[in-house]
Amino acid sequence: MTVKAPRWALGLMSGTSLDGIDAALIRSDGHQAVEPGALLTVSYESDFRGRLRSVLGGRGPVEAVERELTLRHADAVRSLLTQAGHAPGDVAVIGFHGHTILHEPQAGRTWQIGDGALLAAETGIDVVNDFRSNDMAAGGQGAPFAPLYHVALAANLEKPLAVLNLGGVGNVTWLGPDAAGGEVLAFDTGPGNALIDDWAERHTGQPRDQDGALARAGRVDAAALVALLTHPYFSKAPPKSLDRDDFDPAPVAGLSPADGAATLTAFTAAAVAAGLAHLPAPPKRWLVTGGGRHNPSLMAALAERLGVPVEPVEAVGWNGDALEAQAFAYLALRSLEGLPLSLPGTTGARMAVTGGVHHRAGGGTA
Numbered sequence: 517m518t519v520k521a522p523r524w525a526l527g528l529m530s531g532t533s534l535d536g537i538d539a540a541l542i543r544s545d546g547h548q549a550v551e552p553g554a555l556l557t558v559s560y561e562s563d564f565r566g567r568l569r570s571v572l573g574g575r576g577p578v579e580a581v582e583r584e585l586t587l588r589h590a591d592a593v594r595s596l597l598t599q600a601g602h603a604p605g606d607v608a609v610i611g612f613h614g615h616t617i618l619h620e621p622q623a624g625r626t627w628q629i630g631d632g633a634l635l636a637a638e639t640g641i642d643v644v645n646d647f648r649s650n651d652m653a654a655g656g657q658g659a660p661f662a663p664l665y666h667v668a669l670a671a672n673l674e675k676p677l678a679v680l681n682l683g684g685v686g687n688v689t690w691l692g693p694d695a696a697g698g699e700v701l702a703f704d705t706g707p708g709n710a711l712i713d714d715w716a717e718r719h720t721g722q723p724r725d726q727d728g729a730l731a732r733a734g735r736v737d738a739a740a741l742v743a744l745l746t747h748p749y750f751s752k753a754p755p756k757s758l759d760r761d762d763f764d765p766a767p768v769a770g771l772s773p774a775d776g777a778a779t780l781t782a783f784t785a786a787a788v789a790a791g792l793a794h795l796p797a798p799p800k801r802w803l804v805t806g807g808g809r810h811n812p813s814l815m816a817a818l819a820e821r822l823g824v825p826v827e828p829v830e831a832v833g834w835n836g837d838a839l840e841a842q843a844f845a846y847l848a849l850r851s852l853e854g855l856p857l858s859l860p861g862t863t864g865a866r867m868a869v870t871g872g873v874h875h876r877a878g879g880g881t882a
Contacts, residue, residue, distance in 0.1 A: 520853065522549050523608040526596065526641070527845030528589050530615040530630075532684025532760040533709050533807055534568055535723065536560045539592045540841035541600055541607070546849035548668050548696075554600035555838040558592045565723070572761065574618050574627060582629040585615055589630065590638035604640040604877075611848030611872075612645040613840075619759040621657040632875040644848040644872040651858045656865030659757035660687040663702040663862040664850070665843035667695045669834060678799035679829070680818075681840065682808025684710035684760040686788055689862075690795050701796060702862040703754035706747075706787025709808050710760040711780045719773035728813025731781040734774030743767035744783045750790045755864025784808070785817035792822070802826045805836040848872065 522545045529538045537560075541553030560568065568585070570576045593610065597603065614630025632645035648658035666679045666689045679689040686708035692699030709724065716725040725731055744767050749756065768776040792798065802822055808814050809828040819826040829836045847857050851872030858869050874882035 519545050519547055521545065522551065523849065524553070524602065524606055525609050525611060525845035525849050526593060526607050527611040527841040527843065527848065528592065529613050529841040529844060530585065530589070531840065532616055533713060534560065534565050534684070535807065537589055537592045538837060538841040539596045540838040540845060541596065541602070542842050542845045544846055544849055546846065546853055546855055548671055550668050550846065552835060552838065552842060554596060555835060555841070556592060556596040556599060557837060558588070558595070564588070568615065571629070572617050578617070578629060582631055583634070585629060586631040586634045587638065590635055593639045593641070607641050609848045609852055610635065610639065610641050610643045611844035611846070612643050613647065613844045614645060619659065619757065621652070621659070621757050624652055626652055626658040632873060633879075636875040636877045637879070640877050642877050643875045644851045645875070646873040647844070647847060647851070647857060647871055650871030651863050651865050651869045654865040654867060654869045656858055656863035656869065657755050657757040658863060659704060660689065660702045660862065661847065661858065662840060662843035663689040663700055664857065664859070665839075665846045667691060667700060668846065671696065673832060674800060676795075676797045676799045678795070678802045680705070680788060680802050680804045682708040682784070682804060682806040682814070683840070684708055684713075685758050686784060686808070687757075688788070688791055690799065692796060698859060698861065700859060700861045701754060703756050703791070703794065704758040705791045706749065706758065707763050707780075707784050708806065709784070709811070711763060711765050712777060712784065715765065715768070715773075715776050715780055719776070724807070725777050725781070725811065725813075728781065728811040730774055730777040731813040734772065734776070734778035736782045737768065737771055737775055737779045740767040740771065740779050741782055741786065745786055745790070750787065754794050755862070757863075778813075781811070781814050782817055784814060785821050788818060789821040798824070800824060803829045803832060803834070805829045805834070805839045809836050
């Protein structure tokens, strides 16, 4: 296989936590050479976050929100290129994840809104989007989709290693000693920040439990936690994935704001720990990315339940604010070369699967 020289790619991620757009540049060959570049985060203001929330599940005026979402991503691309001193012609491709508004793997359905053709026209850069459809057509869950990027980044780290992403949903990538050869397992662990964020917004008006302060002021309700953990998802073997709204927070409905936050924080940590039963060998270390790593209450709960070092990915020189966006830049480069984006061990697809739709900047698809 001929490996192309590294090229610049730009990745875009709008996560299930509804907080905003992460845009990141990397220079990579789509294999193990990865050089991180500039990063930009653009927060959604509350009005747009509300419009985006209104179409979750495929409800409401999806087309209008999709167009607005795409134009906001185009603005983020232009801002990042200006910040980094790059022209559009310097970038080979944009990996445009879009925003997941529906994910029902049991029904073979996943829906990420975002108009790839419009983004290519607006930015003057080729775009790859629709990363997940081919995987689902091959029997996969369509998630998680960052594991192959984790393999590349962790090439020289001690294994077994777990990379835990705590966005709206939690997902883990387990990397065995021969991760480069396919010894990889990935799955959604359960809730990440979504239930905590929704609870904080409902009870405090803030979009998240900042620094875990609300949870720290409360006490875990043991009965509510047990009720939450009875969900059949936790005993199901991987591959498996979730929608952000798959868990009903009804068991905490009668609790105080602080006790509810404490219990939901404990629930996220307990859900991750439940995933240990499905791993081929216990990880020696957990590296945490996503917004959840900024929550000291959640990180402390994870360390208590997992019993080995639990650290933010910055401990090994990665940027946890950029990682998911970087992953889609990396996957876009792989898509252009027809390389796999997912494996049987990462999504449950019947085979290694490539994917993505390539929109040319001058119009049309490849």
